[in-house]
Amino acid sequence: RKEVEQDPGPFNVPEGATVAFNCTYSNSASQSFFWYRQDCRKEPKLLMSVYSSGNEDGRFTAQLNRASQYISLLIRDSKLSDSATYLCVVNIQGAQKLVFGQGTRLTINP
């Protein structure tokens, strides 16, 4: 089983819609969680961290469910510029490295 798993998509949604992705992780010792965004043929960039209490940054909301070992990303009022691949990232306690999911590809259509 992969350490971090995501639905690869692609997700095609109309502009203005709300879309949500989930990501599951296998190691219960995982301590830190993040969402990265990667545009086509570009490098990944940090979108937001995921905190235990959930957190929001504008149109983006991230949630963590430790009991079920998954994190989620919700995008409201989606924009054309939100089209990208979204990578779920997990940091396991004591390990000095981050593990990436394979990414979920999102396309926002006009």
Add this chain to the structure above:
Amino acid sequence: NAGVTQTPKFRVLKTGQSMTLLCAQDMNHEYMYWYRQDPGMGLRLIHYSVGEGTTAKGEVPDGYNVSRLKKQNFLLGLESAAPSQTSVYFCASSYGKGSNTGELFFGEGSRLTVL
């Protein structure tokens, strides 16, 4: 405003040739990483370094070697390239222990094709 710089950005090799990818960061980061990215596989960690003079194996280290002789540089070597090493390679750096923000700063990537 350089951040993380990778060279070269593109390279075509023949099977059996060797090459070195250079990563340089100007942010005084302790940790540096080399990832490869393949379709449907996501980013996989090859090797990483938690400080000058130290390196460690990641998820897919076979066929690669690394060196971190200077804090700002992290080199990835392919001694005898194979077609399976055709990929996009990303270098990244982070602040390191005690600053577990999870924010990696990536270079723009190096596209390697092995024929």
